[in-house]
Amino acid sequence: MIIRKIISLALIAPLLFLALYSHQEKNPEVQKPPADRHEPYNFVGRKGMVVAAHPLAAQAGLDMLKKRGNAIDAAVATAFALNACEPFASGIGGGGFMVIYLAQQKKVTVINFREKAPRQAYPEMFMIEGETKEELRRTHGLAVAVPGALAGWSYALEKYGTRNLSEVTQRAIEIAEKGFKVSQTFSAINKDEYEKLYQNAGEQSCYLNQGLPYESGDIFRNPDLAQTLRIIASKGSEEFYKGEIARKIIRAVKEKSGIITLEDLALYKPLEQQPLKGTYKDYTLFTINPPSSGGLHIVQLLNIAENWPLKEWGQNTVSYIHHFSEALRFVFADRARYLGDPEFISIPLEELISKKYAASIASQIKPDRTLDSYPHGDFDEKANKKESTTHLSVVDEQGNIVSLTQSINYFFGTGIVPENTGFLLNNQMADFSQDPLSSNAARSERRPVSSMGPLILFKEDKPYLVLGSPGGTRIFPSLTQIILNIIEFGMSLDEAIEAPRFFTYSVQGKPKNLHLESRIPSSIIQALESMGHKPIVRQAFDKYFGGAQGILISQEEKILFGGADSRRDGFGAGY
Amino acid sequence: MKKVLTTTFIAFFCCSLFAQNQMDENLLLFEQPILITSAGQSADVQLASVLAKRAGLEATLSKLATAEELENIKTVALVIGASLKGMGTAGLDVSEEKKRVNLLIEKAQEKNIPILCLHLGGEARRGQLSDEFITAFLPYAQMAFVLKSGNKDGLFTTICGENNIPLIEVDKTIDALEPLRQAFKIKLKIMSRRVPITMLQVLHNNSAMSTY
Numbered sequence: 001m002i003i004r005k006i007i008s009l010a011l012i013a014p015l016l017f018l019a020l021y022s023h024q025e026k027n028p029e030v031q032k033p034p035a036d037r038h039e040p041y042n043f044v045g046r047k048g049m050v051v052a053a054h055p056l057a058a059q060a061g062l063d064m065l066k067k068r069g070n071a072i073d074a075a076v077a078t079a080f081a082l083n084a085c086e087p088f089a090s091g092i093g094g095g096g097f098m099v100i101y102l103a104q105q106k107k108v109t110v111i112n113f114r115e116k117a118p119r120q121a122y123p124e125m126f127m128i129e130g131e132t133k134e135e136l137r138r139t140h141g142l143a144v145a146v147p148g149a150l151a152g153w154s155y156a157l158e159k160y161g162t163r164n165l166s167e168v169t170q171r172a173i174e175i176a177e178k179g180f181k182v183s184q185t186f187s188a189i190n191k192d193e194y195e196k197l198y199q200n201a202g203e204q205s206c207y208l209n210q211g212l213p214y215e216s217g218d219i220f221r222n223p224d225l226a227q228t229l230r231i232i233a234s235k236g237s238e239e240f241y242k243g244e245i246a247r248k249i250i251r252a253v254k255e256k257s258g259i260i261t262l263e264d265l266a267l268y269k270p271l272e273q274q275p276l277k278g279t280y281k282d283y284t285l286f287t288i289n290p291p292s293s294g295g296l297h298i299v300q301l302l303n304i305a306e307n308w309p310l311k312e313w314g315q316n317t318v319s320y321i322h323h324f325s326e327a328l329r330f331v332f333a334d335r336a337r338y339l340g341d342p343e344f345i346s347i348p349l350e351e352l353i354s355k356k357y358a359a360s361i362a363s364q365i366k367p368d369r370t371l372d373s374y375p376h377g378d379f380d381e382k383a384n385k386k387e388s389t390t391h392l393s394v395v396d397e398q399g400n401i402v403s404l405t406q407s408i409n410y411f412f413g414t415g416i417v418p419e420n421t422g423f424l425l426n427n428q429m430a431d432f433s434q435d436p437l438s439s440n441a442a443r444s445e446r447r448p449v450s451s452m453g454p455l456i457l458f459k460e461d462k463p464y465l466v467l468g469s470p471g472g473t474r475i476f477p478s479l480t481q482i483i484l485n486i487i488e489f490g491m492s493l494d495e496a497i498e499a500p501r502f503f504t505y506s507v508q509g510k511p512k513n514l515h516l517e518s519r520i521p522s523s524i525i526q527a528l529e530s531m532g533h534k535p536i537v538r539q540a541f542d543k544y545f546g547g548a549q550g551i552l553i554s555q556e557e558k559i560l561f562g563g564a565d566s567r568r569d570g571f572g573a574g575y
Numbered sequence: 576m577k578k579v580l581t582t583t584f585i586a587f588f589c590c591s592l593f594a595q596n597q598m599d600e601n602l603l604l605f606e607q608p609i610l611i612t613s614a615g616q617s618a619d620v621q622l623a624s625v626l627a628k629r630a631g632l633e634a635t636l637s638k639l640a641t642a643e644e645l646e647n648i649k650t651v652a653l654v655i656g657a658s659l660k661g662m663g664t665a666g667l668d669v670s671e672e673k674k675r676v677n678l679l680i681e682k683a684q685e686k687n688i689p690i691l692c693l694h695l696g697g698e699a700r701r702g703q704l705s706d707e708f709i710t711a712f713l714p715y716a717q718m719a720f721v722l723k724s725g726n727k728d729g730l731f732t733t734i735c736g737e738n739n740i741p742l743i744e745v746d747k748t749i750d751a752l753e754p755l756r757q758a759f760k761i762k763l764k765i766m767s768r769r770v771p772i773t774m775l776q777v778l779h780n781n782s783a784m785s786t787y
Contacts, residue, residue, distance in 0.1 A: 215747045
């Protein structure tokens with residue numbers, strides 16, 4: 001009996017192997033990561049690659065690449081698809097930033113489609129009797145900033161793409177209409193934001209399942225969004241900013257006592273800008289300028305890290321976490337002091353990203369204890385130089401690249417859905433400072449400070465790493481940790497993404513708690529505590545730390561490696 | 576089959592409680608009105624409030640309920656699940672939140688008000704911090720409802736088993752509706768935890784029980 005079983009197994013095993021192998025050969029782009037989604041896994045492609053926060057979105061981008069669309073077409077198709085399958089993190093009701101590399105021209109450019117404050121905005125708009133009301137910043141009509149996503153995507157498509165809106169919305173419409181199985185990530189976030197959705201979107205909204213949160217495995221459909229996207233595909237983005245959709249947005253916002261007007265929507269324009277350039281040893285980084293603080297602080301942190309013997313310390317050791325945390329507290333002091341919309345205020349960018357300033361911060365950090373306070377840099381005011389979230393990375397066959405991060409701010413934004421449109425409006429006004437005297441106070445037509453940091457890293461003048469992440473103020477610390485994991489600690493892209501993370505910050509120069517994933521050994525956490533850090537241990541893979549999506553380009557092997565973060569539902573698709 | 580299971584559960588529950596009645600004069604009831612509060616400030620407390628509303632139960636939601644709010648209350652529904660964000664919004668740290676819940680439970684016990692524990696967040700509402708709240712407060716419950724995915728490791732089964740707490744496991748949140756309704760509808764006397772209930776019934780409930 002046993003012998004017969006062994007013989008059967010011996011016959012079946014090679015057949016199974018052959019079947020699987022031949023399937024992979026026929027469909028090389030269909031790559032299945034391990035059952036344990038946290039196990040590091042690099043997606044592989046040779047011609048093109050899309051990495052995004054949902055498998056369906058990544059597939060939508062890949063389909064566009066295979067239809068000979070370029071990286072910009074694929075990025076916009078992926079962005080639309082994310083609106084359908086990851087609606088809690090981004091969509092046409094939000095905004096963001098896009099870094100584009102055009103291989104032929106060897107040019108890097110940035111499209112800023114960050115939301116803007118309505119013209120009637122003013123610094124004290126969230127205050128009642130002198131006190132800031134958090135609900136006004138998060139779930140009220142006042143929380144909604146003028147959305148920029150559709151304007152930004154359309155601009156990118158028209159200027160650098162090869163396809164029209166009708167083509168790039170096709171997969172998103174299918175996803176919204178046919179639906180998909182809700183993941184554990186979706187369900188958990190849906191439950192977290194239940195109160196807001198119940199109050200603002202309503203029991204009948206597609207964002208609740210018969211008035212209750214979705215459970216993992218439920219089917220989520222959004223036919224209203226499919227119809228909205230069809231309208232946009234046929235009438236263009238003007239319909240969103242000046243047509244019937246615009247009127248629906250205004251009605252929904254006004255019902256919740258917001259102040260956006262039709263004119264605010266009609267006036268919205270995305271900006272094309274120069275990238276922010278920084279270096280780390282032999283690498284060159286291109287990222288975004290303010291009003292996002294993310295790019296600037298990644299450059300700052302990498303500059304500071306150049307002063308440390310990182311290889312000697314090792315990854316996530318006491319010395320590494322301590323020094324990085326202290327650096328973060330200095331960086332947050334600069335963020336609070338200087339960041340705002342550069343269209344309206346001056347920011348001492350060159351000083352903040354100088355190697356000299358980084359060395360001065362590094363020299364203030366004590367190796368054995370935390371400091372009592374973390375002052376911001378002291379720079380002269382200069383003449384004005386005008387120069388939540390999801391991330392997707394795309395590389396096409398021609399070598400064009402898009403690194404795109406976008407958001408509706410908090411998960412599910414305000415929870416406000418304009419009538420029968422199926423999309424959520426952002427609460428990006430919450431990204432303005434609560435302090436009316438801050439350089440980032442809410443003011444007419446300003447863009448709030450963001451932490452996004454989509455980037456492209458070059459090695460010997462050739463693109464090497466495309467990376468970005470959601471995660472609020474954890475974005476730039478997480479991205480810097482990933483970059484150092486690769487360059488200094490020799491990790492593969494997805495190992496670097498999945499590695500345990502930590503985060504801290506300072507407020508008014510005073511240190512705040514040190515948040516760490518529970519995979520960091522308790523002996524290290526105890527040692528950090530003895531140095532003065534106040535640890536908060538979070539989940540092993542905590543979405544608090546973001547959900548990075550990246551592509552590593554091996555020029556030597558001519559292979560694209562995709563790394564997708566398992567803290568959310570990241571997925572890669574290459575061919 | 577599911578109906579049979581439900582009926583069996585209710586009958587078993589009734590018999591068990593009837594048996595207990597003979598043992599103690601200090602009897603408690605799952606009666607209305609209910610005070611719904613959080614233990615850990617997760618958003619699941621709002622969900623419990625909607626469930627109670629749908630079940631037609633008279634309930635007040637007070638995320639930060641204090642002992643003073645127990646006046647005229649007949650049942651405390653404690654929705655367990657920790658959220659640093661929720662506690663931050665409420666202006667509480669973990670120890671302050673635990674202290675608040677402790678005081679509330681203490682007062683509820685003094686007044687012989689039974690405690691119904693709910694864990695509706697599933698697997699995502701587990702982890703070190705939530706588990707601290709579960710282990711600290713679940714033992715005070717007279718009955719517990721848990722989403723099955725939140726009990727994969729059997730933590731709820733263990734604690735409820737050790738403390739003789741009837742545990743209702745459901746696949747989906749909405750599946751808690753009917754057992755919740757039944758827990759109040761049957762109006763059977765149940766014991767205070769100080770007099771251990773000998774019955775432990777785990778009902779693997781499925782969505783067929785739902786009326787929605």
